[in-house]
Amino acid sequence: xxxxxxxxxxxxxxxxxxxxxxxxxxxxxxxxxxxxxxxxxxxxxxxxxxxxxxxxxxxxxxxxxxxxxxxxxxxxxxxxxxxxxxxxxxxxxxxxxxxxxxxxxxxxxxxxxxxxxxxxxxxxxxxxxxxxxxxxxxxxxxxxxxxxxxxxxxxxxxxxxxxxxxxxxxxxxxxxxxxxxxxxxxxxxxxxxxxxxxxxxxxxxxxxxxxxxxxxxxxxxxxxxxxxxxxxxxxxxxxxxxxxxxxxxxxxxxxxxxxxxxxxxxxxxxxxxxxxxxxxxxxxxxxxxxxxxxxxxxxxxxxxxxxxxxxxxxxxxxxxxxxxxxxxxxxxxxxxxxxxxxxxxxxxxxxxxxxxxxxxxxxxxxxxxxxxxxx
Amino acid sequence: xxxxxxxxxxxxxxxxxxxxxxxxxxxxxxxxxxxxxxxxxxxxxxxxxxxxxxxxxxxxxxxxxxxxxxxxxxxxxxxxxxxxxxxxxxxxxxxxxxxxxxxxxxxxxxxxxxxxxxxxxxxxxxxxxxxxxxxxxxxxxxxxxxxxxxxxxxxxxxxxx
Ligand code: SF4
Ligand code: SF4
Numbered sequence: 001x002x003x004x005x006x007x008x009x010x011x012x013x014x015x016x017x018x019x020x021x022x023x024x025x026x027x028x029x030x031x032x033x034x035x036x037x038x039x040x041x042x043x044x045x046x047x048x049x050x051x052x053x054x055x056x057x058x059x060x061x062x063x064x065x066x067x068x069x070x071x072x073x074x075x076x077x078x079x080x081x082x083x084x085x086x087x088x089x090x091x092x093x094x095x096x097x098x099x100x101x102x103x104x105x106x107x108x109x110x111x112x113x114x115x116x117x118x119x120x121x122x123x124x125x126x127x128x129x130x131x132x133x134x135x136x137x138x139x140x141x142x143x144x145x146x147x148x149x150x151x152x153x154x155x156x157x158x159x160x161x162x163x164x165x166x167x168x169x170x171x172x173x174x175x176x177x178x179x180x181x182x183x184x185x186x187x188x189x190x191x192x193x194x195x196x197x198x199x200x201x202x203x204x205x206x207x208x209x210x211x212x213x214x215x216x217x218x219x220x221x222x223x224x225x226x227x228x229x230x231x232x233x234x235x236x237x238x239x240x241x242x243x244x245x246x247x248x249x250x251x252x253x254x255x256x257x258x259x260x261x262x263x264x265x266x267x268x269x270x271x272x273x274x275x276x277x278x279x280x281x282x283x284x285x286x287x288x289x290x291x292x293x294x295x296x297x298x299x300x301x302x303x304x305x306x307x308x309x310x311x312x313x314x315x316x317x318x319x320x321x322x323x324x325x326x327x328x329x330x331x332x333x334x335x336x337x338x339x340x341x342x343x344x345x346x347x348x349x350x351x352x353x354x355x356x357x358x359x360x361x362x363x364x365x366x367x368x369x370x371x372x373x374x375x
Numbered sequence: 376x377x378x379x380x381x382x383x384x385x386x387x388x389x390x391x392x393x394x395x396x397x398x399x400x401x402x403x404x405x406x407x408x409x410x411x412x413x414x415x416x417x418x419x420x421x422x423x424x425x426x427x428x429x430x431x432x433x434x435x436x437x438x439x440x441x442x443x444x445x446x447x448x449x450x451x452x453x454x455x456x457x458x459x460x461x462x463x464x465x466x467x468x469x470x471x472x473x474x475x476x477x478x479x480x481x482x483x484x485x486x487x488x489x490x491x492x493x494x495x496x497x498x499x500x501x502x503x504x505x506x507x508x509x510x511x512x513x514x515x516x517x518x519x520x521x522x523x524x525x526x527x528x529x530x531x532x533x534x535x536x
Contacts, residue, residue, distance in 0.1 A: 067456035070492035134400065141412055148426075155428040155506065161492045169493060170428065197396045202389040299498070 013039055022051050026129045026360045029370030031344075033359075040355045045348040053374040060334040065091050065165055065301040068334070073159040075338065076372035078118035079314035081110045084163035086321045089244055090310035091165040092294075094303045094325070100290030101246075103167045105283050108246040109180065110150075110162065111312075112276040116187070117146040118315035118367075119269050119276075126266065126364040127198050130207060135198050142190050145183045149176065166297030172287070180284050184277055191273060199270060208263040212350045212362040215260060222349070223342040226317025227268040228366050232260035238313035250282045262358075265365035302329050316340055316367055340372040425508035430491040433460075434507045435482055435524040442532040443525060444503035447479040451495035451504060459489045479525055486512065487520040501535050 021032040030051035036044040056075060060068045065087070072083035085107055092099060124139025147157045153173045154162040162169050198204050214224065219232040229236050237254040239247040255271045257264035303325040311320040317339025324333040343366050351359050403410055416423065425431070437443050447464040461483040466475045496504055504524075514520065 063456055066454070066494060070456060070490060070494065134396075144412060151429055152426045153428070155426075155430040155493065156491065159490065159492075161494075164497075169497065173428070193399050196399050200392045201396055202392045205392075 015043060020356075020359075022048075026363065027370070028125065028363075028368050031368065031370050031373070033347075035356070035359075037356075042351050042354055042356065042359060045351050045359070047344055047347065049344075049370070049374055051374070052371050054371075056375045057334050057336060060331060062330055064329050065303065065331075066299075068331075069163060069165070070159070070161040072336075073161055074371060075336065075375055076314055076316060076319070076340065076369045077158055078121060078369055079114055079316065079319070079372075080158065080160050081107070081114040081162060082312050082314040083319060084161065085111060085245070086310055086312040086319050088163045088165045089312065090308050090321050090323060091301060091303065092297075093310060094306075094308045094323070095165075095297065095301070097166060097294050097296055099167055099294050100292070101288040102290035103292060103294075104246040105287050106168055106172060106292075107163065108250070109280055109283050109287075111245070112279045113146050113149060113180070115315045116273055116276050116280075117143050119273050120146075122269060122315075122364075122367045123194060123198070127204075129360050129364040130204060132198065132201075132204070135194075138190075138193065138197065142187055145179075145186070149179050149183065152176070152179065164293065165301055167291065167293035171292045177284055177287070180280060184280060184284070188277060191270075191277075194270060199266070205263065207357070207361055208261070208266060208365075210259075210261050210263075211354065211358050212262045212365075213260050214346060214350050218346065218349060219260070222346040224317070224346050225339050225342065226313070226315070226367075227255070227272055228265055228343050228346075229317065230255055231257040231264040231268040231365075233258050236318065238311050238318050242311065244310075244312060246283060247279075250279050252279050262361050262365050269367070300329055302327060303331070311337070314339060316369065316372065317343060336375055338372045338375060340368055340370075344368055344373055425510070427508065428506070429508040430493055430506045431509045432486065432491075432507050432512060433484055433489065433495060433504055433524070435504050437526055437529055438532070441526060441529045443529055444501040444532050444535045445479050445482060445525065446501060446503075446531065446535060447477045448500065450498045450500060454494045454498035456492065456494065457488045457490055459485050460495060461485075478531060482524040484522050484524050485520065486522060487517055503535075 015036060015038050018035045018037055019032060020035055021027040022030040027033065032048040032051065034046040034048060035042055054074070056071050059071060063071070069084050069087050072087055073080045075083055120139045120143045124136040127135025150160055151157050153170070153176050154160040214232045216233040219229045219234040224232070224234065225236045233256055235254060235256060240254045252275045255268045255275065257268050303323065305325055305327045308323045308325065309320060311318050318337070319339055320337030322335040322337065323331045326332040347363065347366065350362055414423070435443050435445060447462055449462050452460045452462050462479055463481040463483065464477050465480040467478045468474070469476045493506065496506055
C-alpha cells in the first residue's frame with residue numbers, strides 16, 4: 001500500500017499509517033482508527049471495532065424479555081432510558097397492550113432528561129477534545145442534577161433499568177416533579193453560558209465552521225441519523241415520524257440545519273437541548289394518574305410467533321430493535337440497529353483531505369459511544 | 376484598506392468572544408462560595424446520605440428475632456439474569472402440623488456477578504430481600520464478594536406463607 005507521492009514542491013514524502021486508539025482520549029472509548037496519512041493530511045480512515053464486544057444480542061437469545069431490558073442499559077449508556085424503552089415498547093406492541101397515560105408521560109420525561117444529560121456530556125467532551133477543559137467541568141455540574149433525579153426515582157445513575165415491559169419499575173418519587181422543575185429553572189439560565197463559553201468562541205468557530213461537510217444525499221445513503229444527520233438537512237426524527245409514548249401530544253420542532261459542517265452538528269445539539277427543555281416543561285405539570293404497570297403483562301412473557309420491529313430516537317439517532325420470535329420466552333433472534341454504527345462509518349467519507357486535528361473535531365460532533373457500536 | 380479594516384475587526388471580535396467566555400469563568404471565580412457543588416468525599420462520610428432507592432447491594436432483611444421472610448421459592452433465582460443468586464433449600468418438619476416444609480439452607484449471593492438490576496427484588500413474593508443503599512464494597516480478594524445472606528441460626532418468620 002505504501003507508495004510515494006509527489007507534492008507540489010516536488011519534495012517526496014511517503015504515505016504512512018498511524019493507529020489512533022484503541023486507548024486514545026478523543027476516541028471516547030476503545031475505538032481504533034487506522035489513519036493513512038500524507039504528512040498531516042488524512043488520506044483514508046479505517047475504523048476497527050470490536051474491542052468492547054460483549055455479545056449482547058446473543059445473550060438476549062437466552063434471556064427472558066424482562067431480563068433483556070437491563071442489558072440495553074449497557075449499550076449506549078448515555079441513552080439508557082431510550083434503550084430500555086425500545087425493548088419495552090416492542091414487547092408491548094407485540095402483546096398488543098397499551099400502557100397507561102401516566103407511564104407514557106413518565107417515560108417521555110425520563111427520555112428527554114436522558115437526552116439532555118447525554119448532550120451535556122457531549123458538549124463538555126467536545127470542548128475538551130478541542131483543548132478547552134473548562135467546558136467539561138461546567139457540563140458535569142449541570143449533569144449532576146439530572147443524575148440526582150435518576151438516582152432518587154430509579155435507584156441508579158447510569159444503568160437505571162427503570163422501564164419494564166408494561167410500565168415502569170417504580171412510581172416517580174414524591175420529590176420528582178419539584179426536582180425536575182428546579183433543574184429546568186436553573187438549566188435555562190445555564191444554557192446561554194454554553195454559548196458564551198464555547199459556541200461563540202473564535203477559536204472554536206474557526207476550527208469547526210466549514211469543516212467536515214456531509215451532504216444530505218450522503219447522510220441518507222450512509223443511514224446517518226440523529227442530530228448528525230439532521231445537521232445535513234435529513235429529516236429523520238423518529239419522535240416526529242413515528243411518534244411513540246407521549247411525543248404525539250407535545251409540541252416541539254425537529255431541528256434541521258442545511259450546511260452539514262462540524263459547526264451545524266454542534267449547533268443542532270445545542271438547539272435540541274432547548275427543545276428537550278420545552279418538552280419537559282409541557283409535561284411535568286400534568287402527569288396524569290394511572291397504573292404504573294399494566295396488569296395484563298404476565299411475569300413470564302411469551303411473544304407470539306413472528307417478527308417485530310420498534311425504533312426510538314436516542315440521543316444519537318434511531319435505535320431499532322428487531323425481534324424474531326418463535327413463541328418461546330426468549331427471542332429466537334434479536335438485532336439492534338444502533339445509530340452509532342452507521343454514524344461512525346461516514347467518518348472516512350467526511351474526513352479525507354483534512355488534518356488530524358479536524359478529525360478529532362468531526363469525531364466529537366458525531367458523538368460516538370463505542371459500547372453502542374460494538375454491543 | 377478593506378483588508379486592513381477586516382484584519383483589525385477580526386482581532387477585536389476575537390478578543391470580545393474570548394472575554395465573553397472569561398466573564399463566565401470570572402463570575403464563578405468570584406461567586407465560588409455560592410455555587411460550589413462538589414463534596415469532600417471521604418471526609419463527609421458521616422453526613423453523606425444516599426437516596427432511599429439507591430441500589431447498593433442485595434440484602435435479606437432480618438428482624439430483631441433473627442427471622443427473615445424468605446420461603447426458598449427461588450423466584451429471585453429465576454428472575455436474575457446473571458446467575459447471581461443461588462438458593463440451597465432444605466426440608467424441615469413443621470412441629471405443629473407435622474408436614475414437611477421447604478426452608479432455605481443457604482442464600483448464596485455472588486456480588487461480583489450482580490448488575491444491581493433490581494429484578495430479583497420486584498419478583499420476590501414475600502418482600503424478603505431488598506436493596507441496601509450502602510456502598511464501598513471494594514475488596515482485595517474476590518472470594519469476599521460471595522456472601523451468604525441468611526444469618527446463622529436465622530429462621531423464617533411465622534406469619535410468612
Ligand atoms: S428471597 Fe423471595 S423470591 Fe427469593 S427465594 Fe426467598 S422468598 Fe423466594
Ligand atoms: S440485582 Fe439483578 S443481578 Fe443482582 S441479584 Fe438481583 S436480579 Fe441478579
